[in-house]
Amino acid sequence: MSDQRTVLVVGAGGFIGGRIVEVLHQLGADHVRAGLRRWAGGARVGRLPVELVQVDIRDDGDLRRALDGVTHVVNCAVGDPSTTVDGTRKLLTAAHASGAQRVVHISTVDVYGQPEGEVDESRPLTITGRPYGDSKIEAERACQELAAKGLPVTILRPTLVHGPFSATWTVPYAQRMLKRPWLIPEAVSQGTCNLLYVDDLASAVLAALSADTTPGDAFNVNGPERPTWHAYFTQLNDALGLPPLVDATPSGARVRSAAVQPLRKSAKFLINHFEPQIMRVGQRSLLARNTMLRAERLVRTTPSPAEFALYQRQASFSTSKAQDILGYRPACPMATALPLTAAWLRHHGYVTGPGD
Amino acid sequence: MPDLPIALIGCGAIAEMFYLPALEKRPDLLSSLILVDRNAEKAEAVRKRLGAAASASDHREVLSRVKGAIIATPHHLHTPLTLEFLEHGVHVLCEKPLSRTAAEVDQVVAAAAANRVHVLVNQTRRLYTSFQEVKRRIANGSIGELREIDYVLGEPFGWPAETNTYFGVAAGGRGVLFDNGAHIVDLVCWFLGGEPEIVSYEDDSRGGTEAVAEIKLRLGDANARIRLSWLSKLRNTYRITGTRGSMDGRVYESSSFTFRDPSGKSRRIKTDGAREGSYFAGKLLANFVGVVEGREQPIVAAGDVRPAISVIDACYQRRSTMIEPWYDVAGTPASV
Numbered sequence: 001m002s003d004q005r006t007v008l009v010v011g012a013g014g015f016i017g018g019r020i021v022e023v024l025h026q027l028g029a030d031h032v033r034a035g036l037r038r039w040a041g042g043a044r045v046g047r048l049p050v051e052l053v054q055v056d057i058r059d060d061g062d063l064r065r066a067l068d069g070v071t072h073v074v075n076c077a078v079g080d081p082s083t084t085v086d087g088t089r090k091l092l093t094a095a096h097a098s099g100a101q102r103v104v105h106i107s108t109v110d111v112y113g114q115p116e117g118e119v120d121e122s123r124p125l126t127i128t129g130r131p132y133g134d135s136k137i138e139a140e141r142a143c144q145e146l147a148a149k150g151l152p153v154t155i156l157r158p159t160l161v162h163g164p165f166s167a168t169w170t171v172p173y174a175q176r177m178l179k180r181p182w183l184i185p186e187a188v189s190q191g192t193c194n195l196l197y198v199d200d201l202a203s204a205v206l207a208a209l210s211a212d213t214t215p216g217d218a219f220n221v222n223g224p225e226r227p228t229w230h231a232y233f234t235q236l237n238d239a240l241g242l243p244p245l246v247d248a249t250p251s252g253a254r255v256r257s258a259a260v261q262p263l264r265k266s267a268k269f270l271i272n273h274f275e276p277q278i279m280r281v282g283q284r285s286l287l288a289r290n291t292m293l294r295a296e297r298l299v300r301t302t303p304s305p306a307e308f309a310l311y312q313r314q315a316s317f318s319t320s321k322a323q324d325i326l327g328y329r330p331a332c333p334m335a336t337a338l339p340l341t342a343a344w345l346r347h348h349g350y351v352t353g354p355g356d
Numbered sequence: 357m358p359d360l361p362i363a364l365i366g367c368g369a370i371a372e373m374f375y376l377p378a379l380e381k382r383p384d385l386l387s388s389l390i391l392v393d394r395n396a397e398k399a400e401a402v403r404k405r406l407g408a409a410a411s412a413s414d415h416r417e418v419l420s421r422v423k424g425a426i427i428a429t430p431h432h433l434h435t436p437l438t439l440e441f442l443e444h445g446v447h448v449l450c451e452k453p454l455s456r457t458a459a460e461v462d463q464v465v466a467a468a469a470a471n472r473v474h475v476l477v478n479q480t481r482r483l484y485t486s487f488q489e490v491k492r493r494i495a496n497g498s499i500g501e502l503r504e505i506d507y508v509l510g511e512p513f514g515w516p517a518e519t520n521t522y523f524g525v526a527a528g529g530r531g532v533l534f535d536n537g538a539h540i541v542d543l544v545c546w547f548l549g550g551e552p553e554i555v556s557y558e559d560d561s562r563g564g565t566e567a568v569a570e571i572k573l574r575l576g577d578a579n580a581r582i583r584l585s586w587l588s589k590l591r592n593t594y595r596i597t598g599t600r601g602s603m604d605g606r607v608y609e610s611s612s613f614t615f616r617d618p619s620g621k622s623r624r625i626k627t628d629g630a631r632e633g634s635y636f637a638g639k640l641l642a643n644f645v646g647v648v649e650g651r652e653q654p655i656v657a658a659g660d661v662r663p664a665i666s667v668i669d670a671c672y673q674r675r676s677t678m679i680e681p682w683y684d685v686a687g688t689p690a691s692v
Contacts, residue, residue: 025562039522046524054520
């Protein structure tokens with residue numbers, strides 16, 4: 001009987017799941033099964049000769065098929081609560097029933113709410129009313145329920161995961177840097193930026209897949225340094241080879257942020273309630289499509305008031321536990337990571353370059 | 357009013373997005389239309405929705421019952437199904453890409469001739485009046501001698517594929533070049549006026565289907581570069597440069613482009629035509645009906661796409677891997 005593991009990565013169409021599939025494939029030791037919610041999400045991982053399966057983790061039949069023969073599971077799936085919470089519970093239940101040897105569940109440090117200071121795993125999980133963090137808390141509870149039944153599940157709580165394909169912490173900032181004026185002044189970006197390069201998270205996942213840890217144990221996963229947000233912005237800007245960032249005044253930046261806020265709220269409301277109708281209008285009219293794209297760009301490139309609070313928060317997430325128990329060793333400071341990210345941004349046309 | 361027995365083979369995403377909306381506007385065709393899909397329930401549901409004549413789960417059931425077949429299946433079935441229908445004396449409207457190799461195209465052309473039927477290929481870009489005008493201006497020397505074509509097309513893959521036939525091993529290792537390239541390489545070959553030689557080709561496949569591809573081509577004194585991506589939105593523009601001027605535009609703009617004359621003065625050229633996909637499907641369908649009735653020739657026949665199919669196949673034979681420093685630094689992930 002072969003000792004080779006079969007690892008199912010759920011959410012393989014996403015930023016983190018896609019990278020974990022790539023890394024597992026490159027290392028070559030495991031049989032890798034990439035779980036895609038929709039086939040349309042397979043463009044990135046389809047570049048590799050890995051097994052692709054369609055799996056909606058809310059669907060029992062999909063789960064049975066996807067878990068057939070699987071020894072290890074990495075859960076990167078995220079979505080609305082029916083996916084993040086109910087889907088995770090169904091996935092873990094099915095993994096337990098099929099005899100999975102280890103499940104690694106990707107959570108987030110958002111489960112701590114908005115803490116200050118040094119934050120380790122002893123901090124209580126805090127409901128904030130924000131859907132993402134709150135649903136991740138519920139998903140962790142599902143992990144604990146299944147751990148109590150004997151499923152070896154490890155919870156990882158990554159910080160701000162950046163790098164190639166990051167649509168949250170990489171692409172929008174690069175786009176803002178290209179579109180001046182720069183609206184995040186140095187004076188209001190002195191908070192701690194808990195940056196975690198995606199390859200460091202991948203190495204934590206690999207460690208967690210192999211470590212014989214207590215079922216339900218949770219670990220913060222952070223990068224090797226604690227820069228300020230301003231340091232991140234300036235170093236990403238430098239890596240992209242752009243002219244130095246010239247600060248707007250703090251008051252000017254806030255005025256602009258406040259001015260765009262009504263548009264942001266209206267757009268959110270319309271998308272939440274009338275997305276199909278909006279898409280249809282966009283398909284029919286070039287003028288409407290261009291107007292929507294311009295509005296989207298304006299919203300995306302203008303910091304929201306909530307962002308200013310984030311850029312000033314002093315909180316540092318400790319990885320001592322992950323280092324001690326999992327042997328996690330983050331190896332990608334900004335000096336290593338950002339040139340790679342910049343190369344990716346150029347290659348994919350986010351920044352004009354030879355491959356635009 | 358035609359009473360033409362036509363079958364739509366495949367009721368998946370391309371049928372839903374392109375052919376069915378056009379067929380719905382043709383009640384004269386619906387009365388004898390047969391919907392075919394391996395999923396019998398889906399075929400019947402579509403039949404009911406459209407009020408079409410019949411449904412079936414196997415194309416062999418309709419081979420001798422129809423005069424025309426629209427092939428809207430996954431790519432790898434295009435050639436074999438086309439050949440099967442041609443051999444039964446049925447005209448075919450086939451989705452792109454018609455084939456994987458030039459030899460397969462030759463087979464299709466020969467089968468059509470032997471059975472005295474025609475093949476129409478859906479090369480939608482050739483129906484854009486903007487591109488038709490660009491082609492006309494290249495041919496009449498409006499920009500002097502053609503020197504360079506640059507065409508960039510990239511969007512995150514969003515096609516609502518219902519089967520796993522686009523990616524990885526299941527797609528035979530042919531990705532964005534085979535899919536989007538079937539349109540764009542064809543367009544560039546059409547502009548160039550023949551089959552170019554391949555200067556270079558690289559893509560990002562690591563044993564599966566490529567999601568980013570770049571081709572450099574040459575025909576005579578004219579060079580072309582095509583960049584395609586399924587992973588990110590690119591600038592999505594084209595530029596065609598000649599010795600005395602240039603033309604450029606947005607790749608989705610089907611009825612206008614910018615023309616620059618030798619003095620560098622530019623002006624917007626507007627051409628007739630709608631922008632909607634259903635308009636082109638309707639136009640294609642009208643041509644196909646004309647072909648089946650013996651009144652028209654195919655707008656784009658099988659032989660017309662041979663240069664592009666040949667170039668695409670040759671690219672795959674000589675593919676080299678794009679360097680991706682973020683993916684593999686000295687062959688390993690950065691921190692693992």
